[in-house]
Amino acid sequence: MPFLELVQATLTDNGLRFSIMVKAAVVGLLVVLVLKFVKALTSRSPYEHIPGPQPSSIFGYLPDMHNPNDLDFHFKMTERHGHVARLRGGLFGSDGLYVSDPLALHTILVRNQSIFHESTEFSGLFGIIHHGDGLASVWGNDHKKQRKLMNPVFTAAYVSKLSPLFNRIANELRSRWSAEVQSGPVVMDILDGLTRTALELISQGGIGHTFNSFDKNSKEFVEFHEALKDVLPAASKLFFLMPYFEAWRKIQPVWLRRTLARLAYALPWPSLRYFINAVNTMHPVCVKVFRQKKAAMERGGVAALANTASGGRDLTTLFMQANMEADEEDKMLDEIVIANMSAIVLGGQETTSGAMSRLIDLMSSNPTLQDWIREELQEALAKKNGQPLDYYELNALPRLDALCREALRLFAPVTFVWRQTMEDTVIPLQYPIKDTRTQNDIHEIVVRKGTPVYVGLASTNRSTALWGPDAAEFKPERWIGRQAHESTMYQVKTPGIFSNMMTFLGGGRACPGMKFALLEIKTVMSVLLPTFRFERTEEAVDWRLGITLSPYVRGKEEEGPRVPMQVSLM
Numbered sequence: 032m033p034f035l036e037l038v039q040a041t042l043t044d045n046g047l048r049f050s051i052m053v054k055a056a057v058v059g060l061l062v063v064l065v066l067k068f069v070k071a072l073t074s075r076s077p078y079e080h081i082p083g084p085q086p087s088s089i090f091g092y093l094p095d096m097h098n099p100n101d102l103d104f105h106f107k108m109t110e111r112h113g114h115v116a117r118l119r120g121g122l123f124g125s126d127g128l129y130v131s132d133p134l135a136l137h138t139i140l141v142r143n144q145s146i147f148h149e150s151t152e153f154s155g156l157f158g159i160i161h162h163g164d165g166l167a168s169v170w171g172n173d174h175k176k177q178r179k180l181m182n183p184v185f186t187a188a189y190v191s192k193l194s195p196l197f198n199r200i201a202n203e204l205r206s207r208w209s210a211e212v213q214s215g216p217v218v219m220d221i222l223d224g225l226t227r228t229a230l231e232l233i234s235q236g237g238i239g240h241t242f243n244s245f246d247k248n249s250k251e252f253v254e255f256h257e258a259l260k261d262v263l264p265a266a267s268k269l270f271f272l273m274p275y276f277e278a279w280r281k282i283q284p285v286w287l288r289r290t291l292a293r294l295a296y297a298l299p300w301p302s303l304r305y306f307i308n309a310v311n312t313m314h315p316v317c318v319k320v321f322r323q324k325k326a327a328m329e330r331g332g333v334a335a336l337a338n339t340a341s342g343g344r345d346l347t348t349l350f351m352q353a354n355m356e357a358d359e360e361d362k363m364l365d366e367i368v369i370a371n372m373s374a375i376v377l378g379g380q381e382t383t384s385g386a387m388s389r390l391i392d393l394m395s396s397n398p399t400l401q402d403w404i405r406e407e408l409q410e411a412l413a414k415k416n417g418q419p420l421d422y423y424e425l426n427a428l429p430r431l432d433a434l435c436r437e438a439l440r441l442f443a444p445v446t447f448v449w450r451q452t453m454e455d456t457v458i459p460l461q462y463p464i465k466d467t468r469t470q471n472d473i474h475e476i477v478v479r480k481g482t483p484v485y486v487g488l489a490s491t492n493r494s495t496a497l498w499g500p501d502a503a504e505f506k507p508e509r510w511i512g513r514q515a516h517e518s519t520m521y522q523v524k525t526p527g528i529f530s531n532m533m534t535f536l537g538g539g540r541a542c543p544g545m546k547f548a549l550l551e552i553k554t555v556m557s558v559l560l561p562t563f564r565f566e567r568t569e570e571a572v573d574w575r576l577g578i579t580l581s582p583y584v585r586g587k588e589e590e591g592p593r594v595p596m597q598v599s600l601m
């Protein structure tokens with residue numbers, strides 16, 4: 032329905048009160064913009080003495096920060112401006128801070144985490160995507176309560192039990208690719224196969240559902256994958272709407288929110304449409320899976336799920352069981368369980384399919400490295416007479432481990448996370464920065480309430496002060512023979528939960544899925560590398576930012592994410 036007709040129909044439906052509300056919203060928005068403009072012109076920033084990048088426009092740092100083609104904004108932030116950088120807010124926003132200093136990160140993520148909340152931008156965004164207050168949208172006690180129920184299912188004891196399932200899914204990919212390359216090398220988009228694999232791993236292992244992703248005719252896979260692929264890049268392009276997402280998802284009555292969403296959908300704005308479509312596709316699937324699971328468990332406990340995709344061993348079944356047994360005050364509402372199912376699928380799909388493609392991409396340009404990893408896997412498999420390697424056996428392989436660590440250090444799939452300061456506070460610095468006015472060293476920074484603080488995951492992972500002068504180079508051998516705590520050049524500790532790097536964050540909101548992700552990546556490599564050789568094609572692949580990183584063929588970005596690769600049997 033054309034936009035104007037839709038507006039007319041809606042007005043007729045809901046009458047005068049709707050028209051008044053729309054006018055009030057427009058006036059309110061204009062007032063906010065004017066006030067922000069006046070504030071920016073009249074007030075002084077408390078961070079004028081801190082070095083930082085010059086924004087490329089009057090709109091301040093946000094467009095630069097979300098520019099899909101400027102990964103160096105993040106990768107080189109520390110080396111260009113120091114371990115804390117001032118981000119200029121421009122004419123409509125206030126200044127923010129970009130942090131990669133280990134001591135400051137410890138203060139933000141661990142010691143004073145109650146002062147540095149998840150930003151309303153991200154909590155609002157993920158609250159809309161997951162349709163509720165799951166892990167990504169709550170803080171304080173609510174967050175702790177949810178983590179307490181969910182953390183146990185992410186431990187090695189549980190995750191290791193998923194090895195047989197993961198091996199079965201990885202072998203399905205191997206069979207498909209083997210059939211394709213049987214009569215000789217073939218150039219194929221490996222991202223397609225790895226995406227299907229990652230979705231099956233997370234959907235079967237995470238929520239106990241299959242999208243039949245290896246079936247090229249699976250409508251459910253096509254729709255859901257389309258939604259997953261679009262949702263974060265589209266959201267990233269809506270960054271200037273993000274401050275209003277938290278307020279948006281609280282709009283009452285619900286009919287008003289739905290009507291506004293329908294109107295927004297009718298606007299000629301592709302990113303907004305992709306976003307709304309994606310959100311409306313993902314949620315019903317999680318609701319359906321949850322209802323089926325709950326009904327089965329109420330009938331016959333976990334045993335009633337024996338014939339489902341995961342046989343009842345998936346993470347959701349485990350935490351639903353814990354939820355049923357929890358004390359009344361600790362229980363999660365059904366809508367929160369559903370939001371967390373959605374968080375698991377979204378948090379675990381793009382990140383891991385990207386990481387797996389990156390690993391193969393890196394090995395394809397370095398055949399010696401590829402052979403070095405393959406040799407280790409072949410030896411380990413030979414010792415088991417070709418039987419699949421389990422969680423503990425995979426973790427005991429130093430070369431595979433070094434490859435994973437180095438790729439995840441240098442190319443952190445999540446580039447930065449966003450926090451907001453809830454009260455005035457001070458952050459101490461490990462590496463002093465220079466006062467731009469006096470040139471004196473600054474050892475601590477007073478951070479004002481309301482300041483947006485960006486935790487630079489990729490930039491910390493590339494700091495030469497932490498990792499040595501070769502920090503920006505891909506060198507898996509740097510990990511060989513080193514314990515996790517020895518990993519940084521000068522034994523400096525960061526709060527990161529993964530070998531001192533920030534890839535999976537640290538503190539109370541660190542990624543719970545780290546062990547799950549590493550098992551996925553290592554299992555898939557252990558199945559593919561002994562069978563296939565991967566070689567680069569002429570087409571260059573660039574990784575672009577869209578909250579997570581996605582690969583695009585240079586000059587063919589409009590074709591969507593792809594990683595073309597020549598694949599042949601060993």
Ligand code: HEM
Pocket residue numbers: 153166167178237374375376378379380382383386443444445448449488534535536539540541542543544545547548
């Ligand atoms: C290479 C793969 C992965 C990377 C790099 C990664 C990274 C991260 C990071 C940086 C965060 C913090 C986000 C923030 O605070 O804003 C996070 C949170 C989260 N991740 Fe992961 N993740 C990965 C895989 C997974 C997997 C496989 C799962 C599920 C099985 C998962 C589930 C989650 C959840 C539920 C959260 C929210 C935690 C909370 O707010 O308490 N992630 N992840």
